[in-house]
Amino acid sequence: MLFQRLLKGRKSPAEVTGSQVAAPSSPTKPAPSPGHLIEQALHDHDPARRLAAIAQLNELEILVRLGGKDSPPEVRTAAVARLLDCLCQPHSDLPGNWHELLGQIQEGSQLARLAHSAHDPRVRRAAIECITDPETLATCAIQDASPANRWAALERIEDQSVLEKVVRGIGKRDKRVYRLAREKLRLIAERAERPRLVRQRCEELCAQAERLGRLGQWNQDRALLDYLDRQWAMIQDEAEPEWRERFDHERARFLEAYAAHLNAQSTAAVLAPIADKTETTPAANSDQSTTATHPAANEGHGDPESATQSQTATEGPQLPAKQGDQPIPGIETLIRLTAQAERLLYASKPLDHKQVQRLLERGRARIGQWPDTEQAHTFQRYAERLEGRLRTQRRHAEQRLRQFSDRLAELEDHLQDGELKKADPLFQSLTAALELIRISGIDAASIAEFEQRLRLLAPRLRELQNWRRWGGDQHRENLCTEMEALIDQEIPLEVLTERLHRLQMDWKRIDRTGAPVNQALWERFHAASERVYARCRPFMEAQAEEREANRLAREQICERIEDFLAKVDWERVDWKKTLQAERELRQAWAAIGPTEGRIRRALERRFYQSLRLLDRHLDAERERNQVEKRELIARVQALIEHPDLEEAIAQTKALQRQWQTTVPGRQRDENRLWHAFRSACDAVFARRTAQQQVQAQEQARQLALLDSICAEAEQIAATEQDCKRLAAAQRELNTRWYEATESLTLARPASAAIHRRWNACRQALERQRQTLEQRQRQTELEQFAKRAALCERIEQAALKGEETALDTQNLRQEWAELPTLQEARLANALAARFERALAALADETARSELCRAAAGNAPRRAELCLQLEIAAGVETPPELADQRLRLQVARLAERLGERESGLQPRGLDLLVDWYLLGPAPQDQGLEQRFERAKAALLAEHPTVTDRSG
Structure with a gap:
């Protein structure tokens, strides 16, 4: 029986007084003490007894030791299993080395069990930080009772599908976790989209770099290059090698051309007088006449540049080499060829491969006559850059050629579907690509089939364009009819004005589609519009008056806020009322109707300039208030380990009364500060809760013991039929009750109830x-x-x-x-x-x-x-x-x-x-x-x- 086990070895009061009570009892094996269990679990040589002792052990610190790497495998396994069981049950406190248990737990299922079922939130948090399974983390982020643990679990999740599961599961129960999950999903989407955006940006920057220097706007393009460098630096690490090579090439090309331009400018400024003197000498005239009649002078006949050679003979870098004071005969041809090479190099249109090759051959023939002159070096430099540009152009042309078949198939699909808006620019792009391929020196046989297919598609394109022209005229006809119907239609002027504006926008939209304008329809539409506008004029004038009133209202708001800023004492201002007034001003500003655009922009600058000044003061107060809150948090956190618990609780309550918000910050920041403050306060109060829990556990133990005594008495009173055994049991139950109630700490209601029950049991036994x-x-x-x-x-x-x-x-x-x-x-x-x-x-x-x-x-x-x-x-x-x-x-x-x-x-x-x-x-x-x-x-x-x- 239970009382025999609890009272074994002790004498009853009847035995002490000498009364002879023959109480029958059966011998029972005593329960092992905690010290005996620890000794057996640590040092017993019998594996079976040692494992049995570990299975009954409740000391967490000993279990952590037994679960260490130095223990045998079977002992370590049993200790970890028992440790998990203990941690998943209520316990008074964790040992100092509790964090070492995570080193003994390697299986994901065991970590998941700790994260889900551990009684102490610190253990669940530590387990969450070791878990890598997204599904387990998602369960913790949704179901854990601690907000901090839910946040920690969510921070470790990066899988998109799991994050979506958390968003669906958490709902509005934890807005902080919900927002973080949504933010992480947004970042994942941005990372997925980032490569495409980088490629798009690379293409834009490279295209802008290719246009540098094409129009001869050197100073403007040089400033634009600095801007492009800053933009390129932001995406350079993410760009593919092909894009980096292309941008670096175009940048080097422009810088080299820009340096040559600066050199040419300085050279032309120095040698302009010498060139003028040379043109007036007889020798120069005879040389020019000889050049004009010599067969070599007609080498450029038939070239696109031959018609302008006489105009460009003196352009470009004119550096006539000298022999004494006389210019070298025929040097003007080399100067002219150098000027042509420079124009071709800086031209925006693609280079003609054949034309450039002829120019280079002629120039190099002249260079052979004067290899050491400065003109020869200049031409050679331009020639190398022209050849580099030709190679780049050919590479681009080959790339266009590889893509031509797919893009041509795409054009055929668009024409088949009647999608003129997509087919027309694609046709123009393919035509330009063919021209680029043709002039880049690529074999014409490789594009003959493409040219034939493109020519066959042109009639279909023209047919669609004609249909567009016809459709545009039909639409314009309908717009004219609708506008003319508005002339005499009796509808409110507000609706009439709106329809007038809509029809005018529709007309402009048709113009933007590219359909040719029909002048007769335009005049008809314009005349009808004028008559409708005449009807709408009173309403428009009323709207103008309303806009004027709105302007005055906006000016009044500006004056109010400026007057407030001029008179306010920032040392004694009521921040809550100030913030409320600022919000009301913004709402009032937004509620004012439309104002004339130019005036509205000026008033908005004035209004928002005053608001920025007010916001600076509000931001300063907001920062001061948040610093004060952080100090309160630090003071409460210092009270967590305060030795005097009652004093710590009193100070915490006083600090809670000091917490106030004058100017709130972002909701996220305010929530984070409040959560930190609330967590610190909860930690202080948790110490009292822990004490109360220990007391409650002791009272529950006492109540359970008394309940067991009462239950046993009730059972004996109901079943025992032997008078002597009943009397002996009655005496033993009285002894046990007396010993159990000597140090009773039950609350008054529970104590009264259990005593009433015991009195009833005692009367029943009697x-x-x-x-x-x-x-x-x-x-x-x-x-x-x-x-x-x-x-x-x-x-x-x-x-x-x-x-x-x-x-x-x-x-x-x-x-x-x-x-x-x-x-x-x-x-x-x-x-x-x-x-x-x-x-x-x-x-x-x-x-x-x-x-x-x-x-x-x-x-x-x-x-x-x-x-x-x-x-x-x-x-x-x-x-x-x-x-x-x-x-x-x-x-x-x-x-x-x-x-x-x-x-x-x-x-x-x-x-x-x-x-x-x-x-x-x-x-x-x-x-x-x-x-x-x-x-x-x-x-x-x-x-x-x-x-x-």
Whole structure:
């Protein structure tokens, strides 16, 4: 039984006082103590006992040690399993080395169990930081009871599908987690889109770099190059090598051309007088005439540049080499060729491969005559750059050629679907690509098929263009009809003005599609528009007045905020009212209707300039308020480890009253500060909660122990049928209850309730014991009466001389068949009476003694009957009233100073004496008096006591 295990080795109060209680008990094995379990788990040589001890161990620090790398594998496995079980159950505190447990836990399922089921949020947080499975992290982010743990789990999730699951699962239960998940999804989408945006930006920057220097706007293009460099630096690391090579090439090309331009400018400025003198000398004239008639002078005949050679002969870098003071004959041709090379190099249109090659051949032929002149070096530099540009152009042309088939198929699909808006620019692009391929020196046979297919597609394109022109005219016709219908239509002017504007926008939209304008339709539409506009003029004038009123209202708002800024004392300002006024001003500004564009822009500059000044003060106060909040957070965090818990709680409450927001920041920042402050306060209050939990656990343990005692008492009272065992159990339960309530710390309601239950249990045990004792005593009395009746029957037969009517052997058998009496003394006394009665049947002397005893027992029996009547409280015959009074007085004197529980023990003793008295003459009246007294005595005093005690 439970009380035997708890009280083993201890003596009950009855044993201490010397009372002899024979309580049966069965030996039970004592539960091992925590110290014994620790010793066995750490040092036992039997693996089975060691593992069994680990399975019962509850000390987290010992389990962490056993789960270390130095332990055997089976011990480490058992310790980690037991550690997981303990961590998933409520416990008072974690050991100092609790973080080491994560080093022993390697399986993802075990970490997931810790993250889901650990009682302490710190353990769940540490497990979350070690988990890599996105699904497990998603479950923690949705279901964990701690907001900080949900945030930590979400921060470790990068999978898009899992983040979408968190967004669906968390809903509005945790807006902070929900917003972070949405933000991470947005970043993932941006990262996925980033390569395409980078390629698009690379193409734009490279295209702009290619246009640098094409139009000869050198200073403007040089400034633009700096801007392009800054833009390129932001995406250079993400650009593909092909784009980097292209941009670097175009940049170097422009810088080289720009340097050549600066050099040419400085050279032309220095040598302009020398060139003028050379043109006026006879030798120069004769040289020019010779050049004009020499066959070499017509080398450029048929070239696109030949018609302008006479105009460009003196352009470009004119550096005539000298022999003394005379120019070298024929140098003007090289100068002219250098100028042509420069124009081709800086031209925006693609280079003609054949034209450039002829120019280079002519120039290099001239260079061979004057290899060491500055003009030769200049031409050679331009020639190299032209060749580089030709190579780049050819590479681009080859790339266009590789893409031509796919783009041509795309054009055919657009024409087949009738998508002119997509087909027209694609056709123009393919035509330009063919021209680029043709002039870049690529074999014409490679593009012959493409040219043929493009020519076959041109009629279909023209057909679509004609349909567009026809469709545009039809649309314009409809617009004219709608505009003319508005002239006399009776509708509100506001609606009329809106429709007028819509029809005008539709007309402009048709113009933007590229459909040619029909002048007659335009004049018709314009005339109708003028007439509709005349009808709308009053409404437009009213709107102009409204815009003027709106302007005045905006100016008033500007004046109000400027007046406030001029008069406010920032040291004593009410920040909440100021912030509310700022919001109301913004709302009032937004509620004002439209204003004329030019005036509105000026007023908006004025308004937002004042708002920026106000916002600077609000930002400063916002920053000061947040610094103050951070200081409060730091002060509360310092109180977490404060030794005096009551003082720490009092200071925390005082700091909570100091927390206030004057100018709120972003909701995210305010939430983060409040969460940090609230978490620090919760940590302080959690210490008190932990103490209360320990007290509650102790009270629960005490209540459970008392409940078990009451339950055991109730069960014993309901089931026990043995009087002696019931009395022994009752004494032991009283002892256990006394020991359990010596240091009771239960709250008053729980303590009162459990004491009421125990009192009820104790009363039930007492009632059951009394019932069993009464039943046992009545049974014994009945057995005693049966034996006494048998004795009296034998005695009466002997007294009457009827011994022959009785068989001794039968009488002895009848005596043996009667139940055995529990009290040995009474049993022996009755057995002696029985033997005397039997002896009287067989022996005359014994019969004589029996007669003398019967004569002497007659008055004793009468006295016993009178005493029984007194004890039972029944009436006595009137003639015996005086005798009864004398007996009562005598009994009263005997009982003075005694506090018996009534007449019950004395009455039972009288009954026993009656049955043990022996033979007496038969008296029917006396027998009736005895039976009446006996019945009354047992009915009045049902609870009896065992005389053998």
